[in-house]
Structures are given as structure tokens and as C-alpha cells.
Amino acid sequence: xxxxxxxxxxxxxxxxxxxxxxxxxxxxxxxxxxxxxxxxxxxxxxxxxxxxxxxxxxxxxxxxxxxxxxxxxxxxxxxxxxxxxxxxxxxxxxxxxxxxxxxxxxxxxxxxxxxxxxxxxxxxxxxxxxxxxxxxxxxxxxxxxxxxxxxxxxxxxxxxxxxxxxxxxxxxxxxxxxxxxxxxxxxxxxxxxxxxxxxxxxxxxxxxxxxxxxxxxxxxxxxxxxxxxxxxxxxxxxxxxxxxxxxxxxxxxxxxxxxxxxxxxxxxxxxxxxxxxxxxxxxxxxxxxxxxxxxxxxxxxxxxxxxxxxxxxxxxxxxxxxxxxxxxxxxxxxxxxxxxxxxxxxxxxxxxxxxxxxxxxxxxxxxxxxxxxxxxxxxxxxxxxxxxxxxxxxxxxxxxxxxxxxxxxxxxxxxxxxxxxxxxxxxxxxxxxxxxxxxxxxxxxxxxxxxxxxxxxxxxxxxxxxxxxxxxxxxxxxxxxxxxxxxxxxxxxxxxxxxxxxxxxxxxxxxxxxxxxxxxxxxxxxxxxxxxxxxxxxxxxxxxxxxxxxxxxxxxxxxxxxxxxxxxxxxxxxxxxxxxxxxxxxxxxxxxxxxxxxxxxxxxxxxx
Numbered sequence: 047x048x049x050x051x052x053x054x055x056x057x058x059x060x061x062x063x064x065x066x067x068x069x070x071x072x073x074x075x076x077x078x079x080x081x082x083x084x085x086x087x088x089x090x091x092x093x094x095x096x097x098x099x100x101x102x103x104x105x106x107x108x109x110x111x112x113x114x115x116x117x118x119x120x121x122x123x124x125x126x127x128x129x130x131x132x133x134x135x136x137x138x139x140x141x142x143x144x145x146x147x148x149x150x151x152x153x154x155x156x157x158x159x160x161x162x163x164x165x166x167x168x169x170x171x172x173x174x175x176x177x178x179x180x181x182x183x184x185x186x187x188x189x190x191x192x193x194x195x196x197x198x199x200x201x202x203x204x205x206x207x208x209x210x211x212x213x214x215x216x217x218x219x220x221x222x223x224x225x226x227x228x229x230x231x232x233x234x235x236x237x238x239x240x241x242x243x244x245x246x247x248x249x250x251x252x253x254x255x256x257x258x259x260x261x262x263x264x265x266x267x268x269x270x271x272x273x274x275x276x277x278x279x280x281x282x283x284x285x286x287x288x289x290x291x292x293x294x295x296x297x298x299x300x301x302x303x304x305x306x307x308x309x310x311x312x313x314x315x316x317x318x319x320x321x322x323x324x325x326x327x328x329x330x331x332x333x334x335x336x337x338x339x340x341x342x343x344x345x346x347x348x349x350x351x352x353x354x355x356x357x358x359x360x361x362x363x364x365x366x367x368x369x370x371x372x373x374x375x376x377x378x379x380x381x382x383x384x385x386x387x388x389x390x391x392x393x394x395x396x397x398x399x400x401x402x403x404x405x406x407x408x409x410x411x412x413x414x415x416x417x418x419x420x421x422x423x424x425x426x427x428x429x430x431x432x433x434x435x436x437x438x439x440x441x442x443x444x445x446x447x448x449x450x451x452x453x454x455x456x457x458x459x460x461x462x463x464x465x466x467x468x469x470x471x472x473x474x475x476x477x478x479x480x481x482x483x484x485x486x487x488x489x490x491x492x493x494x495x496x497x498x499x500x501x502x503x504x505x506x507x508x509x510x511x512x513x514x515x516x517x518x519x520x521x522x523x524x525x526x527x528x529x530x531x532x533x534x535x536x537x538x539x540x541x542x543x544x545x546x547x548x549x550x551x552x553x554x555x556x557x558x559x560x561x562x563x564x565x566x567x568x569x570x571x572x573x574x575x576x577x578x579x580x581x582x583x584x585x586x587x588x589x590x591x592x593x594x595x596x597x598x599x600x601x602x603x604x605x606x607x608x609x610x611x612x613x614x615x616x617x618x619x620x621x622x623x624x625x626x627x628x629x630x631x632x633x634x635x636x637x638x639x640x641x642x643x644x645x646x647x648x649x650x651x652x653x654x
Contacts, residue, residue, distance in 0.1 A: 047076055048244030049090060049122060052233050052252040058217055059251055064234045065181065065213040066220055068200075069252055070163055071136040071230040072126035073143060077162065079119040082110050087125070087162070098143055099125055101155040102162050105207040114194040120169035121187075122241070123211070125160050127628065128202035130397035133229035137333075138626050157602065158628040163200055164191075165211040168241060176241040183241070184213055203401075203633050224255055226451045227397060228365065230330070231255045256328035258343065259359050261286055262351040263323040266305045269315040273301065275327065275340075279356040286359075287336020289327055292343065321351035332363060360386055364393050367452045369434055372459060379416030379461060380595035383617070388589065391617040392458045396451055398600075398629040399587040403454070405471040407438055407445035409582050410457065411464035417591055424462065432456065438472050447472065463589045466582035469538075477538050478638060480527040481583050482546070483573035487566065488521060492612055494556060494570040495523040499606050501549060509646050512637045514630070517612045519590035519598035522570075524583065526631075528638030533647070535579050540650050542574035586631055589617060599623075600630040 058066075075087045075095050085106065087095045096103040102125070109115050126134035127142070142160065145151045167187040168176050175183050187210060191198050197209040213235070214220050221232055231254040239249035264283060265274040272288040293301065304323065311318035324346040329337035361372050375386035392399070410424045427437045427446045435456060436447040448454055448465075457465070469477050482502060484495045499515055502525050506513045514526045529538070549572055550557045558569040576583060584590065584598045599615040 047078075047088065049074055049076060050242050050244070050250065051246040052235075052250035053246055053248050055251045055253060058221065058232070058253050059234050062215070063236050063238070064217070065184075065215055065237055066217045066232045066234045067165055067211050067213045068132050068220070068224060068229060069231045069233045069254075070124050070126045070134045070200075070211070072124040072134055072139055072163070075123060075125055075162070076168070077106075077119070077121040077123065077164075079106070079110070079115070079117055082117060095125060095143075098145065098151060099155065099160045099162075100152060101159045102207050106162075109194065109208070116171045116190070118169060118171070120167075121162075121164045122166035122168055123162050123164035126163055127158060127160055128200060129628070130202060130227045130229075131200050132224050132227040133397060135625055135628070138628075141626075158626075159207055161200070161206075162208050163211050164208065166241060176243075179238040179240065180235050181237040188212070202628070203636050205633060205636070221253070225365065226367070228393075229255055254328075254330065254339075256341075257330065257363060257365055259286070259327050259329065259337075259362055260346055260349060260354045261325060261327060261359070262321040262354050263301070263305065263319060263325065264321065265316055265318045266302060266309075267316050268302075271298070271302075273305075273342075275325065276321070277354045277356050277359050278321075278352065283321070284356050285336070286327075286332075287340065289337070289340035289342055292328070292341035297342070297345075321354075324349045324351055324354060357386065360390065364389060364455070366455055369432060369452055370455050370459065377416065378418070379413060379463070381593070383595055385416075385459075385461065387617065388461075388463070388595075389455065389458045391589070391621060392454055393451075394621045395587050395624055396454055398624060398631075399465075399585065400448070400451070400454060401635065402585045402587070402631075403448040403465065403467060405447070405449070405473075406467040407440055407443075407472055408448055408457075409466040410446070410462035411466070411591060413461050413463045413591055416461070417593065417595075421463075421591055440472075463591050463595075465585045465588040467585045468580075468582050469577060474531075475534075476532050477535060478529065478531060480529060480538050480542060481577055482525045482542065483518065483522065483571075483576050483583065484524065485518070485522045485571040485573055487563075487568050487570070489612070491568070491570065492521060492610075493608065495521075496606055496608065496610055498549065498553075498557060498570055498572065499523045499525055501553070502545070503603060503606075505545065505548070510642050511646065512641060513603075514600065514634060515603060515606055516586055516598055516600045516631070517596070517615055519584060519588065519596045519612075519615070520592060521612065523606070524598070526634070527641070528634055529641055529643045530639050533643065537647055538577065541646065542577050544650055546572045546574040587620070602627070602630045 074090050077087045079085050089095050127139045129135045142154055167183050191210045197204045197206050199212055200209045233252045236249045261275040261277050263273055264276045272290050274288045275286045276283040305317050305319050309317040309319050326343040326346055327340050328343050329340045331338045377385040379385055411421055412424050413421045425443050427444045434452050437444045438447055469479050484498045486492055486494045503513055511527055516524050518524050546559050550559055556569055557572055558566050559572055560566050586600050588598050590596050597615050597620045599620055
């Protein structure tokens, strides 16, 4: 069965007959369940995708076994690797789709499971729903998901591998949020539209979240009518690849004629031209070898080629809210790393970083001149902060609350490199997480941190407590345990002190709880005191102010072994890893309420 397809349009449609939903970057698929044994998930070109995504098949089969889904059933949706609630990671999904080796496929599935995001109900039980209006189909889909206990909005933190894409009539707010999270765009659907097999319909239209860049033409491949573009980096030209789409027939004829008449070199069917023709392109993202889905937008007749620079391209690539401007992008903040590099890092990991800042009073360490100058702690939000920066007053201090991309990028432009957060959410008295800071005497003693973390995990596993581990960004490791709501500092202190002293009692030559460094004698310091009222810990994905600009990086527990090297986790490496494996702390905020912490505390109190 061929899916119904939307028509691409540059602008959102007007009128109250339209509803909108998020367009995710993934593999379109129609899930058909004929019987409990017969199931396919068919791509646009007719391929069964389930062999490439066995985790989805296994999840659905378990649901069928538990009688949570009606049979037969037909759902329309998208296979994705969620980056945030409103965006997905297409390159990593492509890599999954190209895998042939079943061992590699299953390993990738265990590290970062794909999710089937469903947006349409085509058949359920004995009822064919394709002829129902879109709004009615969506209501039936919502009822189906609610009965099955499946998520009715996408979340990378939910363990369900089948989730639903809802609709809204608030297009403007949804589009803003999609832009902020660098999602692919929106699909607008008429309320009364029917599902039509194999049709590209004007009843469904998609609006993409294009990035925009200014560049100049460097050549024309006459064999396929691709036009090559670039920007200046100093005196050198940096290639941005080539574009083919977007020119109308007259524009294409004129451009080809100008290049043919003014070319400076010819190699077979390729004509080179000196920078002179400046254009604006739309694209989705930049790859190493060019732009993804580049489309011609317009000629920039008033702009000189010299204005098209790599720095300008990279600033535009950030897609910052209009309220944010970048100052001194070229400023070095680490050896070989500029302020603009740091802003790109924040933008690319914002989907993982922001959830750990949300609702927490932020303490920053600012480096106005990078690591080459003095740094200072900042708790109070400066008076010159823009209006969109939210604050909360606590103990005579106006702390910054970082809930959105505009505040995060403003902090980045202020060169707030280190972001430290408390263990409580603002407005609540209870503690929602526990953390152990495993601090070896120096980088060479990092294996001690690995040993301590693995012993700690074994203890927590035996207590049936799910734990998460990250590098500190310096020389140690930090183990986090999300806990249910309602516990006090006295409760958590009882737990942390018991665990820390147990570790020391079983390994007194290697671990200590001694606060004075001079009395630790080369042992690893298990810092449980740092978990307390008024204390903070560096946030996951925060950069640290050391010479290398290392990142406090969430890890998979399987990575915590003798080969683990904390110096590997640079900003560039962490961006690459986030794209490839997602966030190892995914599920952190849903794990807390499922922890059997009550039983642990009952045991500790009864044996105290």
C-alpha cells in the first residue's frame, strides 16, 4: 500500500479548516497487523522495515500478547530516532537503515531504540477508517492509544516504542517550538480530509523548517544542471556543495548563460566561475560534504561575494531567535576553539541539555575572556539581562531559570561555560535526585573512579535502583539516582552517607570520605556531602573550564570500563556522539517515580 503524501508549500495555510502536527524526519511506514502472527511495517518503496528495527516488532508483539491492541489493525506513521519531543535524528536513522548484520542491528537497537510515531488510523478491528474525516480518525486514534496506555505525545524519555503524534489548531506556537528544537517542520491537514492511497494531496501540506544562507556560485555541472556554491574563509573558498531545485525556468536559463559566457575554466562538462553571483539558499542542515536539501531562494544582487563568509554562514546556521545576537564570535575561549564554536555546541546539544536545566535555579561560572582570563561565579541574574530571561528569587538572590533556547544561547553569548544545578526543582521542598561525586586525586587515577562507579552500580542494582553515570568533565565520574517525589534532605542524607561509608569500609585503601585533600593520601574521595541543601553539581552536557574544554558527558554503563578515557569527551566528540547514540540519560525523569526507594529507606531506618 502506497501512503498519502503532503504537498510542499513555503508558508502555513490560513483558515480554521486546517489542523497541524509535527513533521518528523524519519522513515514513513504503514503498520499492518493481520493476525497475532502476521505483521509488516511497509516503507514508501514497499520494503518491510521490521527486520531493520526488531525492537519495534518485539514491542508490538508484546502488546499483542498482552491484548493491548485490536486485530486487525492498520496505522500510518514514521519510524524515528527522537532527539527531542519535536525533533528527530535522520542521519543516525539512515545508518540504522543501511545495516545488514543482525548483530549490529540488535546492538544499535539496544543502545538507542527507534520509535514508531503514529499519526493516522486506517483500520481497526472490523472497521475501515480511511473514509472518515481526518479529525474523526485522529479522535479514534487517541482513544485507541489511551486504552492501550501508550503515549499520546512523543517523548524521547518514554520507554514505549509506539507513540502518537497529536494535532493542534495553535499553529503559531507549535511552529515556534519546532523551530526552537530544530525539528523538520509541520504538516497541515484539512479537518475533513480523507486518507487517499498513493496520492500527493493538497489537503495535506507540509512547511519545512528551512535554514537560510548567503553564498556565491562557483560552478555549473552542465551534465545534470547542478550549481556549486561556496563562501569565503579568509582568502580561501569553502565549498557548500551544490543545488538543483528552486530556480524557475527563466532564472535557470539566465544563470546558465551567464556562467557559460563568463566561465574561468572547463573540465569536461563542469564550468568554473569566479565569485560574482550571490544567492540565498534554503536548506535543512549542513553535512560534511554539503547542504541537505538545498533549494534556491533568490538572487542577492545587492550583496558582494566578499560578504558571504564562513563566519556569517555559521552564525546564520544557529537559527537563533530574533531576540539573540552574537557578539565577538571569533573570540578564542579554549585553544583552537572560538566563542562561535561554543555556541554551535550549545545549539546542537540543547535538546538534551535543556531538560536538565528546566525548573532549577542556575549557578554559572562565566569566562568573559575564555580560559585565558579570570572567571567568576554568577548566581544573581545581571540587571542587563533581556526580558525573556526568567528568574526566581531565593534567599535574596535572583537566580536565572533556563527553560528555553533563547535563554541558553544568551547565557552562551555571555560565556557562561559551566552550568551548575541544585538537586531540587524550584518551588518544591523535596529532593528529586541523588548524586555521588567520585573524585580521584588526579587524572592519572581515573581508574579508581571507574572502579568505584562499578561497585556503586552493583550495590544500586541489588537495591533495584536504576542509576545513571556521567563524566565530571574533569577527572572523575558522577553517579545519579532519580528518586520519587516526597523525600527530604534528611532522608537522602541517610542513604548517601550509608552508601559512601559502606564503600569506604569495604575498600579503605582506595576510597575515602575525608574532606581534607592532604589527608586523603591518594585515595578517591566519595563526595556525598555535596548532595545537600544549597549545593549544586555540574549539569549533564555542561562544558568545564579546563584547558581542553571537556564536557560532563552522560555515559552508557557498558562504557564504564578500563578503556574509558575522560579526555575523549570534547565538545566536538559529544555532539557527534549525541547524534549517533542519543542521550544515555534518556528516561531519567520518568525513572524516578518507578524507583523502589520507599523500601530502601524503610530498610535503612529499621537498621539505623
